[in-house]
Amino acid sequence: MAEREKVFCQTIYDPACSAGLQSTWGFGNQLFVFPGRKPTLYPENQLHCRRLQEIREVRWDIDLYHPVMRKLVNESHNIFVMLQKHAAEKAVGGSIHPLILKSSRQYIAVLIAYSDELKKLADATIDEDKKENYLDLLRLLKMSELIWSLCEILFLDSPAGGLVITQLLDWIRIHFTDEETILQILQEERPDCHQFYWDTVYRLVLQGQIDHARRLLSKHTAAYSDNFQSIDDLLKRMPIFSQMSRGHSVAEFDMKWRHWQDDAQRRLEEQEFAGNKQLRTICRILAGEEAVFTELQDICGTWYHMLVSKMLYQHPTVKAIDLQYYVQSCLDVYRNSQQRLGELDNILLVALEFDIHQVIKESSSMFSNWWFVAHLTDLLQHCGQLEAHKLQYGSNLREFLLLDYASSLMSNKSLWVVGVSYLDHCLEFGRHYLENFIENMPIETERKAQKLLNICKERNMTEQARSICKVVGMRHLNNKRLGAALTWFLRSKDVAFATVIAEKFLLEYSESGSFTNLDLIDNLGPSMLLSNRLTFLGKYREFHKLYEDGDFFAAGSLLLSLLDSRLAPKEFWLTLLKDAIPLLEARELIFSSSDTYQLMHCLEELTKEFDVMKQKDGKRRAFSEHEKEKLGLLKLGLTRNLSRAIVTEELFNVYRSDRPPNKNNQSHGGVLIAINKELISTEVSELKTDCEIVWSQINMTGSKNLLIGAYYRPSSNKGTSLQQLELSLSRINQSSNTNIMIGGDFNLGHIDWSIPQVIPGKPDAEHHNKLLELLENFNLQQIVNTPTRKERILDLILVNNPTTVNKVNTLPPLGLSDHDIVYIETDTWLRKVRQHPRKILKYDKANWENIEADLQKTLEELTVMNNNNNSTINEITEGGDLLSLLH
Amino acid sequence: MVSVINSIDTAHEDMIHDAQLDYYGTKLATCSSDKTIKIFDVKDGQQTLINELQGHDGPVWQLAWAHPMFGNLIASCSYDRKVIIWKETNGTWGKLYEYTNHDSSVNSVIFAPQEFGLVLACGSSDGSISIISSSGDGSWTAKKINNAHSIGCNAVSFAPYVSPGALLDPYNKQTPLKRIVSGGCDNLVKIWREEEGEWKEEKKLEGHSDWVRDVAWAPSIGLPRSTIASCSQDFRVIIWTNDGTGNDWSHKILHKFNDVVWHLSWSITGNILACSGGDNKVSLWKETLEGQWVCISDVNKGQGQVTDKSISS
16 A cells, blocks of 8 residues: 555745744644744754744645536535445345446546536636646546546446447547547548548547548548449448347357458458558558558557557457457557656556556546545445455445545535535544544534534534534624524533523623513523523513513413522522512502412512621622612512402401491491401401491400401591490400400590500590590500501500510501501410411413402402592401401 | 645744644644744635734743633743743733743643643643643642653643543443643653542653654544554654553554654544654655555655655655
């Protein structure tokens, strides 16, 4: 193999450096060469050469990059692929020989087509360098075609009985065509006076083109003379093997041929053409006389033309395998002439010797690209020629050459795709080569990246695909194109980077309040599951969409599930909770009570965490003023929503005393008590008197019962209401072991509850005193000590057992009310009620129409109440259970 | 046919010591005795100087590009005992990290295969080799192999990311070992392996009779075997191979040149080796099917014509 390789040498003139030369690899067949050397132990000052330092880019095997050759590469690629496909199909059974032959013809056709194109281009161009370039390539193609055709005749197309003369003649005719000269001669007034008249006739005869020869002869002025007629007669009767091949054996042809040639020899001996030297020469050819070929060596031009001509007239039945025995005599003829045996001759010679191995070897060193050997070897491999010849390379020669061919294509920016396809057909190393190339393929554009990815995908090269995606993604990330970057990271299923990008998106949102790349986020689909953060991003965006579309319920439940599932990162909770505010304030009730509890819980958790962080690390950020304000709003919203939810959800027993309808027969307010249904409660109707009052009792096993009342005293009332209250209180069995708690708007704001005493100088002292008296008589204490409306305490809660009350608070008013909410927590119960399972409403499965109808109804009722009366809701919570008083 | 397509005027004021193409072959970085590093865009036959990096106080010996997934990073080593890692952000280059833990000139620097993360190795005239790695959050840690080569270490090269035996047994999912090869003034080529965070000498390859100037571990092309090329001041280039099953390395002398061989590098597919040196020649070598190494091309520098000659060897 060693001698197969040819060393190409390129010299660069550059005195810049005597120190040495270094080189570095580019992509594919590319090398950068520059003067210089590796470090020495100490810098050598004497070596300083203060001249320009140049780096040279060196490439080889690049003639295929020429535009015309690129087309050739592409077209032959199609033939190649087709052949591989058919070969694979036929491998199961049947002969692929016709296919191989067809492919071979196609390759030749391509060579011819592009030779013509190059010739036209060369003729058309005036630029000398270009022309030279075209002609160089043309020579290359011509040579390829010549060798290929011979190889096809010898190795691929084995004709019946191994007779090759017909094909050889075709081969010669194509490469030594005289058509133009023939036409020229025929156009002459006297064709026989043309200077090449006889040369052309000789050549036609030598090439077995009998019809053309006869035509030319018939134009001769003496065409009708006897000796012309005699030659014409001989030519006409010349047996041609291909015409006889059907139904006739080689022996028959041979007999016929001998008979005909005997005739020719006889005419020669009889001096039939003595008077005409030219006709005599023709007859000598026909008779197969040895000497005449030597005489006509200039007309044959080459030894192989002569070989074929000689065979035609001396051994027309020669077998392909025997051709080599006649070669030497032809070579001898040309030995003394100025022509020396060139590379081309050598290749043809070894081909005639049937040394396929040597043909490939010589060809690969002659051609400056791998096109020829790679394709020819592939064909030979397919028709089994390589095994038959027991090459020492075995079946790997084909792959070896194809790899080289493919590699030489990889460094071209348009041919590399073709190279990939060739590598696909190299079973042993192709894939590894491809992996290495793909990894290093420059990714200039998205389109190329896409193309590379497809290549990886088709071939299941996950590692390389990942690397490509990562690189492109990183590039986008560095250029701040988050959307594009995310697309690429998704493609490579890169969890870490997808998370990073999702975080960046979220940060962007929390800074600017809007998303870029909406399309992408909206269409994430299942790919969002790649990373938690990404899922959150996708879901969060979905929340926004639902909200924009006005589907508040779905939005609300999504928001809640994001918080509840802990999918949302802690840093983002504040944003999510802030997003909940408009939902809490929506006209419809979006969050159920249990939802509200969950939200409250999250808020609590977040606040705590902030506190902890602040303590641990003073530098960490605390809530900003703006955030604090938002949190305040949120707390308010949650409380209001909770109360709405409680009423709406009918989780409570409601005891109410409605005010009699007004003169327009409209109901307008009253008092009510709502008690969680978890607690056993009953209305105590015997305590009802003629004022706005309602009583209920909660029965507790093993503990004091709790008697809860709601009361309203209109400010305009002149005393009857308090008397009725007194009556009601008096009906309570004082001896029974009961905790009493009654609350409501008494409209008596001029009492200093810290003493307690009526504030002097204020109007309506009578009623104020009456209330204090009542408290004393029934052993009750008023526990509200913060103003509930403006600066006055109008909403009071009276209890008989103040120690049970742990906490009294006011909360901002609800709805249109100008009264604050009074909120208390008590420890009335000694026994804690078992905590019941939390209920999560599956809103997506709900009967929405009914719910909506119900809600609407409830809402209307509520609105009516609120509008007619300044109502407050007093709430009493108890270990998670809640009571609500409303009047 | 070999032809010079372009020549790039680097405008370095002194000898160039290294030129490295980035991963895709679109940017060329050069370094020189003039203490600078220059970066050229070499796309589509155009060459434009993009940047000049200044920061070393002595001749810059060698450069290495990181895998693009880490961004645009270059590591450079210099006579000033420093290794500098440069990073490009929005077109401007700045120092990302400076490693100063060598006591003498740092001769060679190389990045590990990207699968191992952002890791690089460097060899110094103080005889030691450092393996520097980034945890990704900007902090760097270094491990040092002291006395790797007495008198000095001239070259280091990383093994490709292929676990031994992974090609024979694709289900063998064990993580490939981090391995490096180094060459030094003790005429030795040494292979090092990381085991539980420590670097250990795996093999000592004896074959050269003078300082080893360059070592290059060939990319994997799907064969289980490993191939290393080394060149030396003894004018020889040696190809070391291991069949992937044991710890035995066999060697073959690629060629004995007429002068010191300074530099070696493998093509992307690892089938062609470029050798260059003091004989002012760059020659390309390819292994034939029979395992012979043959020269397929060479580029001469010197006075002369463009020639195209056939040599039968």
